Amino acid sequence: MTSRALPAIRHYGIAAVTVALFVLLAATTDGFLSQANFRNILDQQSALLIAASFATITMIAGGFDISAASVFVVAPLFALQVENATGNAALAAVVGVVVGLVVGIANGLVVTALKVNSFIATLATSFMVFGIGFLVSDRSVLRAATDAYPAIARTRWLGITTGAWIAAGVVAAAWLLLSRTRFGRHVYASGGNAEAARLAGVPVARVKTICFALSGAAAGLAGVVSSSRSLSALPSDDFSFVFGVIAAVVVGGTSIAGGEGAVWRTIVGAFFIALMINGFNLHQVDPIWQRVIQGAVILGAVSIDAWTQRREH
Amino acid sequence: MTSAEALVSVRSASKRFGATDALSDVSVEFHAGLVHGLVGENGAGKSTLAGVVLGIHAPDSGEVCLDGSPLRLDSPADGAAHGLVGVAQELSLLPAMSVADNVVLGTEEHIGPFVKRRANRARVEALIAEHGLEVPIDARVGSLPVADQQKVEILRALGRRSRLMVLDEPTARLASHEALELRRTVRELAARGVAVVYVSHFLDEVLSVSDTVTVMRDGRVVRTGPASAETHESLVEGMTGRSIGDVFPAKPPAPAPDAPVVLRVDGLCSARVDARVIDFSDVSFSIRAGEIVGLVGLVGAGRSEVAHTVYGAARADAGSVHLHGDHLAGSITDALSAGVSLIPESRRQQGLIAQRSVRDNTTLPHLADFAGRLGIRTRPEDRAAAAACDRVGVRRPNLTAPVATLSGGNQQKVLFARAVMGQPRLLIADEPTRGVDVGSKRSIYETVNEMADTGCAVLMVSSELEEVIGTCHRVLVMRRGRIVAEFAGDEIVEADLLAAAFGKGARSTSEAGDQE
Numbered sequence: 001m002t003s004r005a006l007p008a009i010r011h012y013g014i015a016a017v018t019v020a021l022f023v024l025l026a027a028t029t030d031g032f033l034s035q036a037n038f039r040n041i042l043d044q045q046s047a048l049l050i051a052a053s054f055a056t057i058t059m060i061a062g063g064f065d066i067s068a069a070s071v072f073v074v075a076p077l078f079a080l081q082v083e084n085a086t087g088n089a090a091l092a093a094v095v096g097v098v099v100g101l102v103v104g105i106a107n108g109l110v111v112t113a114l115k116v117n118s119f120i121a122t123l124a125t126s127f128m129v130f131g132i133g134f135l136v137s138d139r140s141v142l143r144a145a146t147d148a149y150p151a152i153a154r155t156r157w158l159g160i161t162t163g164a165w166i167a168a169g170v171v172a173a174a175w176l177l178l179s180r181t182r183f184g185r186h187v188y189a190s191g192g193n194a195e196a197a198r199l200a201g202v203p204v205a206r207v208k209t210i211c212f213a214l215s216g217a218a219a220g221l222a223g224v225v226s227s228s229r230s231l232s233a234l235p236s237d238d239f240s241f242v243f244g245v246i247a248a249v250v251v252g253g254t255s256i257a258g259g260e261g262a263v264w265r266t267i268v269g270a271f272f273i274a275l276m277i278n279g280f281n282l283h284q285v286d287p288i289w290q291r292v293i294q295g296a297v298i299l300g301a302v303s304i305d306a307w308t309q310r311r312e313h
Numbered sequence: 314m315t316s317a318e319a320l321v322s323v324r325s326a327s328k329r330f331g332a333t334d335a336l337s338d339v340s341v342e343f344h345a346g347l348v349h350g351l352v353g354e355n356g357a358g359k360s361t362l363a364g365v366v367l368g369i370h371a372p373d374s375g376e377v378c379l380d381g382s383p384l385r386l387d388s389p390a391d392g393a394a395h396g397l398v399g400v401a402q403e404l405s406l407l408p409a410m411s412v413a414d415n416v417v418l419g420t421e422e423h424i425g426p427f428v429k430r431r432a433n434r435a436r437v438e439a440l441i442a443e444h445g446l447e448v449p450i451d452a453r454v455g456s457l458p459v460a461d462q463q464k465v466e467i468l469r470a471l472g473r474r475s476r477l478m479v480l481d482e483p484t485a486r487l488a489s490h491e492a493l494e495l496r497r498t499v500r501e502l503a504a505r506g507v508a509v510v511y512v513s514h515f516l517d518e519v520l521s522v523s524d525t526v527t528v529m530r531d532g533r534v535v536r537t538g539p540a541s542a543e544t545h546e547s548l549v550e551g552m553t554g555r556s557i558g559d560v561f562p563a564k565p566p567a568p569a570p571d572a573p574v575v576l577r578v579d580g581l582c583s584a585r586v587d588a589r590v591i592d593f594s595d596v597s598f599s600i601r602a603g604e605i606v607g608l609v610g611l612v613g614a615g616r617s618e619v620a621h622t623v624y625g626a627a628r629a630d631a632g633s634v635h636l637h638g639d640h641l642a643g644s645i646t647d648a649l650s651a652g653v654s655l656i657p658e659s660r661r662q663q664g665l666i667a668q669r670s671v672r673d674n675t676t677l678p679h680l681a682d683f684a685g686r687l688g689i690r691t692r693p694e695d696r697a698a699a700a701a702c703d704r705v706g707v708r709r710p711n712l713t714a715p716v717a718t719l720s721g722g723n724q725q726k727v728l729f730a731r732a733v734m735g736q737p738r739l740l741i742a743d744e745p746t747r748g749v750d751v752g753s754k755r756s757i758y759e760t761v762n763e764m765a766d767t768g769c770a771v772l773m774v775s776s777e778l779e780e781v782i783g784t785c786h787r788v789l790v791m792r793r794g795r796i797v798a799e800f801a802g803d804e805i806v807e808a809d810l811l812a813a814a815f816g817k818g819a820r821s822t823s824e825a826g827d828q829e
Contacts, residue, residue, distance in 0.1 A: 180688030182680040189677055192666035199626055199657050199664070200731070201649045201678040260668050 013304070014253050014265065018272040025279045032282055039160065045274050046153070046167035047072070047226040049267065052245045053174035054218035056266040058211040059249055060178070062191035062258030065212060067107055067122040067129060068219040069242035074133035075099040075220035076227035077235060080142035080149070089148035096224035097217050103129055104216020108209030118212075130237040137235045144231050153228035163225045170218060175263040187211065192259030247273060247294075251301040273297075318381055320345045320508045321397065321477055326365055326375035334532045335361040336372070341527055341537060343477060348499055348509045350523030350540060352516060353552050354750035358532040359512050363479045366510070367399045368392030396476035400466045400483065408455025413437040415454050416468045440468050444505065446498060460491035467498065477508040482748075484518060490611060490815070496522045514748065516548045517779075530554055553751055560751055561783030562759050565766045567802065568603040568786070573637070575770035576600040576623070576739050581632030583618055583794075592618035593794035596632070600739070600770040605761065607781035607805075608774045610791035610814050616774045617658050619791070620741045623772070624648050624655045636739060649678055652738035656728045656745055658774070660721075664728050667717040671709050672698040674716045675730045701730040705760045722753025729760050740764055743774040758784055778807050790814050 079096035153163030252269025254261025319342035368386030528551035583592035593615035657663035798813035
């Protein structure tokens with residue numbers, strides 16, 4: 001039947017749909033085709049892109065990292081405490097990333113050494129990290145004390161914020177790592193068939209641990225960028241950030257089952273969702289309906305994924 | 314053949330999938346009480362034909378008749394309602410449920426929402442008694458050996474009053490004695506009036522169990538006739554359309570007695586799984602350069618476990634492995650860098666990354682060879698992968714095609730391409746031709762011979778005695794975790810291998826089955 005068309009649809013479908021959405025918005029919506037609007041979208045997406053590009057790699061390796069939300073919330077609290085104490089914004093940023101890295105390594109070890117399901121393991125560590133966030137901030141909002149900290153993500157360079165530049169750099173790094181390197185091949189192999197990968201000499205446990213470590217560090221960096229944009233950070237136990245990350249990964253077409261996917265897919269998925277929301281806002285769609293529609297779109301994407309997989313086997 | 318009317322007849326059925334004619338103008342009759350063997354290479358149309366009879370595929374033209382009247386089947390459930398049932402290659406049982414629960418699944422007797430446990434149990438007991446298929450009725454299905462699981466599948470089919478049963482590769486995952494037992498079951502089914510369609514790659518098995526055999530090639534029926542009129546050779550000839558006198562190429566000459574010892578295994582014992590279970594113990598043997606050594610035994614005798622331990626994929630409690638005199642520390646990375654390659658037993662579960670390309674699968678253990686400053690240098694990688702695939706004869710649309718889209722034989726060859734690429738000094742091939750068609754088999758044996766010719770030592774683990782006899786210089790027989798016999802050259806004879814594998818004087822399969 002359409003056995004030949006299906007892989008193609010599956011392969012580039014999300015890109016085509018995103019381009020179509022772009023054209024549709026450009027044709028119908030005043031104020032969409034403006035530099036200010038695009039710059040705004042780019043800036044708003046920077047934190048999500050940073051975390052999602054490495055979350056993609058973890059998911060391809062067969063892991064599911066729910067702890068990105070807690071790291072995103074708590075890493076900037078550590079960073080701002082350091083900044084408030086020392087006035088050193090660069091050191092603060094590094095601390096934020098290291099907090100994420102440490103949580104990520106812990107996740108990786110729990111998942112690979114204790115063989116706990118990664119969704120459950122990272123859910124559990126999430127609660128711990130959220131709790132630590134309240135401790136380290138003494139339950140209050142932390143604000144940047146210097147001008148250097150906000151400058152991390154808010155400085156403009158060639159018309160674009162440094163937050164967006166950082167995102168671009170992280171995305172490029174993740175992309176190269178996954179598609180060009182030996183490690184990337186090992187990621188696909190570990191997620192596609194862990195036993196076959198092991199017998200082919202792939203250090204599966206190490207690969208997975210590194211994936212969790214990197215996605216933790218990326219979530220930490222995302223938190224720093226986000227708090228730098230908003231000048232402050234606030235302790236909470238809000239999981240919503242990671243759901244945005246997973247939505248971007250999955251809508252892009254990376255398989256939840258592991259072994260399949262790409263960083264470019266996540267970028268496209270993120271922009272698809274961002275354009276959709278941008279369109280809703282410009283058309284002044286009720287935010288409550290926005291959620292309903294957004295949920296339906298994610299459901300649609302995952303259903304198509306499940307359907308095409310069924311057809312292939 | 315009986316003169317009675319056929320239970321199911323397929324009349325001029327054709328079926329296309331995309332550009333390929335899976336079936337063209339196929340007519341076959343299946344009779345109640347007879348076992349009907351169906352043989353052919355991969356892609357010959359056996360499964361499609363079975364699918365048409367079971368209602369899985371609707372024929373594009375032609376028809377299926379039941380008791381002489383045309384039948385329209387829209388789904389496997391339709392087929393089952395008419396008593397046409399398939400027992401799949403992959404078992405479809407619920408491992409966590411009991412035998413009884415599995416047999417009655419979906420047809421439980423009940424009052425309202427409540428299941429009548431005792432009535433259901435009685436029904437299963439009656440089925441077991443009626444057909445003589447002994448299975449422990451309360452055992453969890455997951456804890457049973459595969460042969461018993463297969464019986465549960467068959468019981469389930471019988472419980473639905475099946476009139477025709479399709480068995481697709483029923484013995485592919487069984488040990489030899491279990492396979493023998495299954496053949497008896499099949500004969501009993503036929504004796505009770507069931508029409509059995511028996512699809513298998515094992516030609517001798519088909520010959521011994523069938524009354525009638527249909528040979529298929531390229532979607533067509535080559536011929537249908539009594540099994541007694543066929544021989545192994547005549548079937549191969551019919552399936553391949555050419556007379557290959559032998560599936561096995563000539564063995565390379567046995568290595569000289571002073572050829573260097575490549576592999577030496579001394580007193581190897583597996584790590585204990587728990588207090589009672591030991592996979593194998595005190596295993597010692599050596600292999601010289603250019604020598605092909607077979608390792609045979611029943612399933613559970615410890616063959617694959619030895620192979621995995623030598624490769625470093627499983628831990629040993631005692632003993633040592635030396636390669637060219639160097640001690641192997643017992644990790645996969647060590648083994649790989651010392652020049653050991655493993656072709657694992659199950660290419661789907663242990664060998665290939667199905668979604669990834671032919672190239673990625675071929676080069677996976679060798680990526681360090683292509684490391685550049687900016688990641689993997691793909692041009693030399695492509696070239697090396699293509700060369701390795703060409704050397705073992707992988708037929709592929711291109712290097713970037715997902716390996717899952719290749720035929721079984723070509724998938725297996727990809728594993729050999731992967732091994733060849735590492736220029737191994739020791740090749741461990743576990744069931745190297747399982748589920749592979751006759752043409753690919755020969756080319757795989759040629760690859761193995763070529764590697765031996767260049768001085769590679771080969772350890773071949775196999776359940777197909779024919780294969781071991783046809784390819785090995787020397788054969789080690791394992792029983793219950795120990796090497797119990799060794800045969801070389803002309804001493805490698807099927808009867809002796811079987812006797813050693815089953816234990817002395819226990820040649821009859823039922824006794825051996827009890828011993829296990």
